[in-house]
Amino acid sequence: xxxxxxxxxxxxxxxxxxxxxxxxxxxxxxxxxxxxxxxxxxxxxxxxxxxxxxxxxxxxxxxxxxxxxxxxxxxxxxxxxxxxxxxxxxxxxxxxxxxxxxxxxxxxxxxxxxxxxxxxxxxxxxxxxxxxxxxxxxxxxxxxxxxxxxxxxxxxxxxxxxxxxxxxxxxxxxxxxxxxxxxxxxxxxxx
Amino acid sequence: xxxxxxxxxxxxxxxxxxxxxxxxxxxxxxxxxxxxxxxxxxxxxxxxxxxxxxxxxxxxxxxxxxxxxxxxxxxxxxxxxxxxxxxxxxxxxxxxxxxxxxxxxxxxxxxxxxxxxxxxxxxxxxxxxxxxxxxxxxxxxxxxxxxxxxxxxxxxxxxxxxxxxxxxxxxxxxxxxxxxxxxxxxxxxxxxxxxxxxxxxxxxxxxxxxxxxxxxxxxxxxxxxxxxxxxxxxxxxxxxxxxxxxxxxxxxxxxxxxxxxxxxxxxxxxxxxxxxxxxxxxxxxxxxxxxxxxxxxxxxxxxxxxxxxxxxxxxxxxxxxxxxxxxxxxxxxxxxxxxxxxxxxxxxxxxxxxxxxxxxxxxxxxxxxxxxxxxxxxxxxxxxxxxxxxxxxxxxxxxxxxxxxxxxxxxxxxxxxxxxxxxxxxxxxxxxxxxxxxxxxxxxxxxx
Numbered sequence: 218x219x220x221x222x223x224x225x226x227x228x229x230x231x232x233x234x235x236x237x238x239x240x241x242x243x244x245x246x247x248x249x250x251x252x253x254x255x256x257x258x259x260x261x262x263x264x265x266x267x268x269x270x271x272x273x274x275x276x277x278x279x280x281x282x283x284x285x286x287x288x289x290x291x292x293x294x295x296x297x298x299x300x301x302x303x304x305x306x307x308x309x310x311x312x313x314x315x316x317x318x319x320x321x322x323x324x325x326x327x328x329x330x331x332x333x334x335x336x337x338x339x340x341x342x343x344x345x346x347x348x349x350x351x352x353x354x355x356x357x358x359x360x361x362x363x364x365x366x367x368x369x370x371x372x373x374x375x376x377x378x379x380x381x382x383x384x385x386x387x388x389x390x391x392x393x394x395x396x397x398x399x400x401x402x403x404x405x406x407x408x
Numbered sequence: 409x410x411x412x413x414x415x416x417x418x419x420x421x422x423x424x425x426x427x428x429x430x431x432x433x434x435x436x437x438x439x440x441x442x443x444x445x446x447x448x449x450x451x452x453x454x455x456x457x458x459x460x461x462x463x464x465x466x467x468x469x470x471x472x473x474x475x476x477x478x479x480x481x482x483x484x485x486x487x488x489x490x491x492x493x494x495x496x497x498x499x500x501x502x503x504x505x506x507x508x509x510x511x512x513x514x515x516x517x518x519x520x521x522x523x524x525x526x527x528x529x530x531x532x533x534x535x536x537x538x539x540x541x542x543x544x545x546x547x548x549x550x551x552x553x554x555x556x557x558x559x560x561x562x563x564x565x566x567x568x569x570x571x572x573x574x575x576x577x578x579x580x581x582x583x584x585x586x587x588x589x590x591x592x593x594x595x596x597x598x599x600x601x602x603x604x605x606x607x608x609x610x611x612x613x614x615x616x617x618x619x620x621x622x623x624x625x626x627x628x629x630x631x632x633x634x635x636x637x638x639x640x641x642x643x644x645x646x647x648x649x650x651x652x653x654x655x656x657x658x659x660x661x662x663x664x665x666x667x668x669x670x671x672x673x674x675x676x677x678x679x680x681x682x683x684x685x686x687x688x689x690x691x692x693x694x695x696x697x698x699x700x701x702x703x704x705x706x707x708x709x710x711x712x713x714x715x716x717x718x719x720x721x722x723x724x725x726x727x728x729x730x731x732x733x734x735x736x737x738x739x740x741x742x743x744x745x746x747x748x749x750x751x752x753x754x755x756x757x758x759x760x761x762x763x764x765x766x767x768x769x770x771x772x773x774x775x776x777x778x779x780x781x782x783x784x785x786x787x788x789x790x791x792x793x794x795x796x797x798x799x800x801x802x803x804x805x806x807x808x809x810x811x812x813x814x815x816x817x818x819x820x821x822x823x824x825x826x827x828x829x830x831x832x833x834x835x836x837x838x839x840x841x842x843x844x845x846x847x848x849x850x851x852x853x854x855x856x
Contacts, residue, residue: 267854277774285772312733323730326723 230385231357231405234364235374235392240266243372246395247272250374253391257380261358261373280344287340291332299325357403424838426694436831443824449817454517459531460806461814462521466653467802468818469518471795472826473511474670477646478678479504480605481671483612484642487628488635493706495850496698499616499841500685501678506613507829508606514822515602518653519595528582528589528659581660581736589656597652601645608638619843628845646671657805661740663729669721673794676714680790683707687784689839698840701778702854708777711787715771719764743804751809755800763793795819 237243240262247260251274260266260273296318303309304317314321346352358364358375367373374397376388385402392400426432450468453461479501486494486501523529582589612631619627647667655666663669686699686707729737744752767786776782799815841847 267852281774312731314733323723323727326727 228404228406229378230402231378232403233376233378233385233388233392234358234361234401234403235395235397236363236366236399236401237372237374237396238398240372242396243374244268244272246374246392246397249391249395250376254382255376255380256382257377259375261364261367261375263368263370263372278348280341280348283344283347284337284340287336287338287344288333291334291336292329294336295329295332296325299328357405360403361401363399363401424695424698424840424842426835426839430692430694432689432692432694432831433835436828436835439824439831440828441824443821443826443828446817446819446821446824448821449813450821453812453814453817457814458521459524460812461818462517462524463803463806464812464815464818465517465521465822466525467799467815468820468822469511469514470653470802471798471819472514472823474674474677474794474798475681476505476508476511476609476826477605477642478674478676479682480508480609480612481639481642481675482678482682484608484635484639487612487631488639490632490846492846492849493703493853495844495846496695496703496840497682497686497707498844499837499839500682500689502613502616502841503830503833503837504678504681504685505609506833507826508602508609510826510829512602512606514825515598518598522591522594526589526656526659527578528585528656529591529594578660585659589659594652597648601649604641604645608642612638616841616844617837620838620841621843623843623845625845627843643671646674654801657802658740658743660736662737663725663740665721665725669718669725672714672718672721673797676711676718676790677794679707679711679714680787680794683711683783683787684791687780694839698851701780703850704780704783705774705777705855708771708783708786711783711790712768712771712777715764715767715790719768744800748804748808752800752804755796755809759793759797759800762789763797767793 235246237246243260243262244266247269250258251272260269262269300317303321304315308316310316314324318325358373363371364373374392376383376392378385382388389400389402446468450461450465453464482494482501483498483505485491486498524531587593611634615627615631618624647670650667650670654670655661655663683704686695686703689695690699726741729741744756746753767789770776770782771786776786803809803815844850
């Protein structure tokens with residue numbers, strides 16, 4: 218197995234990677250790729266670029282819906298828990314206030330607030346990870362030496378071979394026609 | 409950092425000044441006329457019932473002042489954070505904070521009214537008598553309904569004794585505060601607050617309007633370096649103003665968070681008015697692209713944030729009082745719930761629902777904040793609710809919930825006069841700080 222892994226990958230193309238020198242270039246290239254109808258592709262930049270969402274044709278993130286589900290779960294969960302514990306299962310009367318709703322709703326608010334925030338935060342973080350398909354151990358773009366610049370001063374667009382519109386020659390031609398400084402094909406072993 | 413192709417397109421087309429033929433030119437006369445009419449009604453109120461007038465006037469004054477103070481805060485925060493996005497709306501806030509001197513002039517009736525407003529200065533309100541004697545409303549409903557059984561079985565002389573005991577208790581609480589709550593010191597403090605606010609507003613407006621012509625970077629530099637001490641001054645003066653003029657209406661009550669509550673109201677009110685004002689100006693074509701959907705989205709986020717903050721603070725204030733349930737402390741909320749014939753109950757409930765629940769859920773979505781008609785609806789609701797909130801803080805100290813033309817006259821009168829000055833100075837200055845070094849960044853701003 219080890220010997221096989223060390224042989225130079227001589228398989229099928231996995232990703233076409235185009236490198237750009239400016240935010241301006243990568244933004245316009247993204248518009249071209251979007252208009253060409255690709256779906257399985259991404260832009261890699263060292264900092265957020267205003268307008269990139271639109272240039273990539275991204276719709277609103279779905280993470281908000283996950284967050285609100287978490288929020289409502291926390292809110293109702295905390296309420297039901299405290300009403301059950303202090304009002305039904307073992308009623309406690311403190312300061313002449315009968316346990317449970319509606320008499321002690323104010324005392325439940327801090328816990329309801331905290332659990333709402335906690336589950337919203339979980340929803341935001343884990344929902345984001347899920348929607349981004351993370352964690353992920355490896356991606357073919359990391360085979361490229363030049364790709365290190367994506368965290369420094371270079372801008373990239375990668376188009377996956379799994380895209381239905383992917384055609385090696387046409388895709389490379391498309392990227393080469395967008396002021397790309399460099400276009401490379403990253404290959405992967407045949408599975 | 410953005411697309412270099414997109415230039416300041418709006419700036420090229422106009423210099424952001426109100427043209428002579430615009431309907432905004434001369435609009436200050438309408439505001440001034442409405443204001444004078446309102447002050448006329450208020451003057452009638454003064455002769456009919458000076459105590460009622462004092463409370464109505466304080467209500468109108470605080471509502472109007474809170475807009476100017478919220479705007480001052482917005483401007484200071486823009487500089488302290490070196491914000492780029494808000495430069496295009498900063499001038500509107502600067503114009504709103506500019507007529508600070510008007511409040512100094514309008515504060516004269518307040519100085520005169522101190523003995524009528526504050527129990528610690530000798531004021532005796534109908535409410536104080538009402539709660540222990542039979543109020544007309546209590547008689548209508550039948551005394552037995554309001555009075556606990558134990559009270560009814562007491563001989564009739566007992567309530568008077570009780571009243572005396574309550575008065576003595578209140579007097580002993582207030583006695584500890586005499587070093588602070590005495591008329592001389594009280595008046596000096598108001599002068600000091602007004603001076604601080606005028607001085608800050610004047611400095612910041614001066615720097616910014618001078619920069620329109622000179623485009624000097626040093627104006628931005630001085631505004632930035634002065635912003636942190638200015639914010640500290642602002643925070644202390646606003647907190648103590650709220651303690652003095654709102655909290656001490658009931659001098660037996662304690663709430664250390666009250667200043668924060670007042671501050672949250674100011675900031676929220678300013679944001680709602682900024683949204684409405686910039687939308688109105690844009691509709692008249694005076695703002696060009698300077699304030700676009702990205703800026704509205706951000707102002708919507710801030711409005712949402714201030715609503716949440718206000719709710720957090722006001723709930724915290726209520727929660728601690730509710731939990732400990734000590735007579736001294738609950739009195740304040742009692743006046744706004746079951747006392748005063750329960751007339752304030754619907755107002756309290758309306759504030760909980762319309763100042764928090766409804767706008768909170770309504771403004772949560774990104775799409776609502778980016779649709780200007782929906783955002784304007786929310787902002788309009790918050791303007792109304794802020795007025796109701798201040799009314800709810802001031803008026804229950806006088807007695808039952810009974811809106812009066814004098815309340816309306818004072819609100820419209822003071823706000824109208826104040827806004828006439830705002831509209832007048834709008835004609836003299838560009839509506840966007842055209843000399844600000846961060847203007848191009850604000851024009852190109854986008855929510856990532």
